[in-house]
Amino acid sequence: MRGDKRHPPPHPTQPTSRSQRTLPQAASAIAVSVAGIEKSFGPTRALAGADLAVASGEVVALMGANGAGKSTLVKILSGSHTPDAGTITLDGKAITFASPSAAKAAGIATVHQATDQAGAAGLTVAENLALDELCSPGGRFLVSNRSIRKRAREIAALIDLDLPLDRDFVDLRPAERQLIAIARAVAASASLLILDEPTSSLSATEAERLFAVVRRLRDSGMAVLYISHRLGDLAAIADRAVVMRGGRIVGAFARPIDFPAAVAAMIGRPLEAATHRGEASTAPVVLSVKGARLVAGAAPFDLELRSGEVVAITGTLGSGKSRLLRALFGLATLAEGTFGLDGKPWLSSGPGQSIENGVFMVAEDRWQSSLLPPEVPGASIAGTIALPHLKRWFPGGLLRTKRERKVAAEAIARLGIKARGPDDTLDELSGGNQQKVVLARWQAAPCRLLLLDEPFQGVDVGARADLIAAIRGSQSGSATLIATSDTEEALEVADRILVMRNHSLHAAEDGHGPLSDRIDRVEGEETAGDPR
Amino acid sequence: MTELTTTQAAPRPSLLREIRRYALFALLALMVIGFWYVQPAFIRSANLFSILQAVSVVAILGVGVSITMAADGFDLSVGSVAASSVMAASYAMVVWQMDAAETMALVLLMGALIGLANGLLIVRVGVPDLLATLATMFLLTGLQLIPTGGRSITAGMVLPDGSTVPGTFDPAFLILGRSRLLDLVPLSVVAMALVALVAWFLMERTRWGRVFYAIGGNETAAHLSGAPTKAYRLSAYVISGTLASLGGLIVASRVGRGDVSAGNSLLLDAVAASLIGYAVLDKRRPHVIGTVVGAIFVGVLLNGLTMLNAPYYTQDFVKGVVLVGALAATFGLGKKR
CATH class of the missing domain: 3.40.50.300 (P-loop containing nucleotide triphosphate hydrolases)
Incomplete structure (x- = not known):
């Protein structure tokens, strides 16, 4: 299996001069479209007027670097966030979602990257497949194991899912959990399926199986919004690629997708120029x-x-x-x-x-691994940078805030951290500036x-x-x-x-x-x- | 150039914030003036110092509780540590005939060891803090009754084995609870002030305090920053236990006997003082100054109400009202700064 390439090469290697094609008119009806969506979190403007349309029977790849606004857009479409401005149109009707369940009821199903939330641990595969009906308010009061299994088999058949129905959800591999989530989406006759980084934990064969399922759903007329970092995935599955940057759609690419140009649109400059030649x-x-x-x-x-x-x-x-x-x-x-x-x-x-x-480490997920909540002393930029160095900077134990504030002021200038000063707490900064503070912490020694x-x-x-x-x-x-x-x-x-x-x-x-x-x-x- | 626009945060609504910072001080001043107006004897220095004397033990225990809370722990055993310290001090002097210095050293050591046991149970064994210290509380509440068969310790008492105790309270021991500095300031108030000053300095002005709070805010972040988080958490319980036994010593030297019911309301009062302290200076976190102010606040209120002939049994209700109000003000009002 090793060295076996599962994707065609993304594209001829000629570095094209940012040939941004115009958006081709989708052949079939638009299933879902969003227009002028805006969303801010505190000082950070995550979406600054995003427009996007996905047609029935089409797989649209949503590309974008970290922080481009992809996940915020997904959360708005799946009802977890409400937009500050803009409209969502589903099957020709303008709608707003008050909650994730409202979005689901309207026909938008989302399969999240974290597959442990795709079902409930402690329940069997059968119970998880039938979970939507078990949880629906108008559902039957009494359910037998037999009726659950019958319904589960029907749902599994929709995507040819072949899993032992008695297995506990916790014992399933990520790929299997994902397929359960997709089967539930199909059973709920969703008109839009959102897949958020679906291949991030899959092997090549598992990914192939997922692609086969997605292609079949597309051919049956479902609209699919596919979010991925992996260009190979997009080459294999996407009919169209839409690129986000800075909370806006900055480019759309039809098949065959010009990946170097798409990546350039993603990061705002040609990637060739941004890379480093290993000497x-x-x-x-x-x-x-x-x-x-x-x-x-x-x-x-x-x-x-x-x-x-x-x-x-x-x-x-x-x-x-x-x-x-x-x-x-x-x-x-x-x-x-x-x-x-x-x-x-x-x-x-x-x-x-x-x-x-x-030997310094910046662990994953800065709020979980590095930063302090704002009410704690030392949660300022200065205190955050100083935390690992307290022992060396203040061997006598007595804090001299002048010293840590000076280091912080230097870091703010050197890294271009947008803040009022060293005493700002981290929750007042945007994600990029928070990460700069974390990096500054480990460059301070x-x-x-x-x-x-x-x-x-x-x-x-x-x-x-x-x-x-x-x-x-x-x-x-x-x-x-x-x-x-x-x-x-x-x-x-x-x-x-x-x-x-x-x-x-x-x-x-x-x-x-x-x-x-x-x-x-x-x-x-x-x-x-x-x-x- | 980033395309995400970062808007400068608007200047904080400073007036509201200033009001919240000093709200409890303003209320305290209002209360003092009000009680003074209704009952002129309230403002006499003897009465004011008796208020401070009454709250000194609660404040000392509260400081210990707030240090454990700063490190994201909780010490429910402080009340029973103080009560056992009362009994241990009395037993040491009356039965073992120790002198004042030996007794104090023994009792403080006992408090530190109980704190260490709490800490090991929590940090090493992994028992959740509330459960571990609750268990210790039960253990001590029962243990303190065993040597004397459930009776209070006084000079000349008869032990369960029928013998009469040989010793008495060392007069030097009683100085701590009964004498005054310059004939004015009770020594227990001086002790409270010293504890508060040292603890404030430790928690707010040294790197060790910073790490205690960092552990409470995000233990993973503190650990990944190289802090020995387990040692810090352990030491928080040792400090708390030691301070609780100091509180017990003050009670014993004031009462002059080993009273089995001495520590009854100390735990709840100390916890309440720490929690009311969250609202002081609008810190929204446990802190030493807040705890002391919280204890004084409750003390002034109870003293004033007593002077106005409010019945004794309303006291717990009043404390509850103050606590609920302070917590609601801290966490509810202006949650978003």
């Missing part, structure tokens, strides 16, 4: 990983990072990217193998020891190895460019290792890209060759083989 570095090795097995049974791998180098690791959800970072930071242990830092063996007992030795886990989550492209400049511009001679599930992010930030698959690292590309080949090599490596 064969002769700088001293900072980090060496030898014979590492992340989990028992996984293939061992080696890795070397040189001073000043920025390396990105991509891979699907759960492939082991975060685990490697956590092991380096002392939060997880290797099943086998050794780390070396600046030529000396490195085995951290935990964050405290790592930080003392200049001499660093040897900087580990970044999904550093561009919920960050708009402008702030992403600032963050990349700050990551690459650091002159301290440290090495940087970045885990990201997004290929373009990896191409933009890194000198070279490695792929994590089945808890083992595979060299994907070294920064040479045309861009679309690089994308293809990375995504081909990500989905080669089958987990298990």
Whole structure:
């Protein structure tokens, strides 16, 4: 299975000059359209007048970098958020949704990326398939197991789903949970199916099965809005690609989709110009990983990072990217193998020891892993940056706020953080500025190895460019290792890209060759083989 | 250039915020003036200091509770630690004939050890904080009755085995609860002021306090920033236990006997003071100054009402009203800043 490419190459490699085609008139009726949708969260304007139409029997790919507004648009369509302005038209009627269940009742079904919410743990497959009827207010008071199973079989037959009906939902793999969610959407005769990053945790064969189901639904006249980072997925399934940036639709591409141009529209400039050519570095090795097995049974791998180098690791959800970072930071242990830092063996007992030795980690999801709620002392920009450095900055214990405010003021100027000053709390900042503060925290002290886990989550492209400049511009001679599930992010930030698959690292590309080949090599490596 | 427009946040509605910051102080001043107007004896320094003396133990216990709350914990055992300290101090002097210094050292050590046990139960064993300290509370409430067979400890009492106790309270021990500095300020009030000052300095002006609050705000973030979060949480309970036993020592030296019902309302009063403290300076978090002000607030109210001949049994109701009002004001009004 390895090296077996499941997608045709995205497109001829000629870097076209941003040939933005006009939106082709959809052949069949428009199932759903949104016009002039606006939505703000505090200081952040997530959607600034988005327009989008999906026709029946069409798969539209919604593309956009982190923070472009894709998820906000999805949440508005699925009824989780109400828009500040704009209209949603479904089957010719203007509608507003008060809640997710209202959207569902109107015929919009959403399959979210987090598949653990696709059903209820503790219930069987059959009960989950029939869940909508069990939960509907007008449903029957008494239900027998037999009637549930009968109904579940009918629903499963709609998409040829072949799962044991007695299995508990918690024992299902993500792909199986996703199919249950899709089956429920079909059973509810949805007119629009939204798939949010559906392949992020699937293997190649599972993804193929998903595509087959989606194609069949499309052919039966369902409108599908497909959100994905993976260009290979879009090439395989999308009839049309719509690109978002800064809360607006900035481009639409018909088949065959010109991916380099779509990516350029996504990040606001040609990706070629934004990428970095990996030079064969002769700088001293900072980090060496030898014979590492992340989990028992996984293939061992080696890795070397040189001073000043920025390396990105991509891979699907759960492939082991975060685990490697956590092991380096002392939060997880290797099943086998050794780390070396600046030529000396490195085995951290935990964050405290790592930080003392200049190994810093920015974990995924900043509100969960890095930031403090606003009512706590030290939740300001200054306090947030200072938190890991308190011991070194204030050895006597007495806080001198002047010092931390000075560091914060420098960071605000250097990274272009939009804030009134060092005393602003983090909830007053936009996502990109919050992430800049988190990066500033770890650039406030001499660093040897900087580990970044999904550093561009919920960050708009402008702030992403600032963050990349700050990551690459650091002159301290440290090495940087970045885990990201997004290929373009990896191409933009890194000198070279490695792929994590089945808890083992595979060299994907070294920064040479045309861009679309690089994308293809990375995504081909990500989905080669089958987990298990 | 980012295309997401970041609007400058509007200047805070500062008047409303200032009002909320000082609301409790204003109410306190209003109360003092009102009680003074109705009952001129209220403002006499002897009465004011007796109010402070009455709240000193609650304030000291409350400071301990608020430190555990800052680290996202909760210590329900402070009342029973104080009550056991009363009994332990009395037993040490009356039965074991220890002197004042030995007794104080023993009792404070006992408080610290109980705090350590609480902390280990929570941090190491993983029992949720409320349950662990509730269990400790039951344990201590029962344990303190066993050595004396459920009777209060006084000089000359008869022990369960029929012997008469040999010792008495050391007169030096009684100084803590009964004498005044410069013939004016009760020593227990001085102790409260010292505890409050040191704890305030620790929590607001040092990096250790910052880490306590960081753990309470987001333990993962504190841990990933290299803080030894378990050690901090453990030490919060040790501090709380030690302060509770100090409170017990003050009670014992004021009462001069080991009264089995000494610590009855201390827990709820201390917790209430900490929670009322959330509203002080509109901090919306546990803090030392707020806890002390909260304790004084309740003390002034109860003292004034007593002077106005309000019956004793209405006291808990009044405390409840104050607590509900303060919490509603903290969390309800202007939730979005």
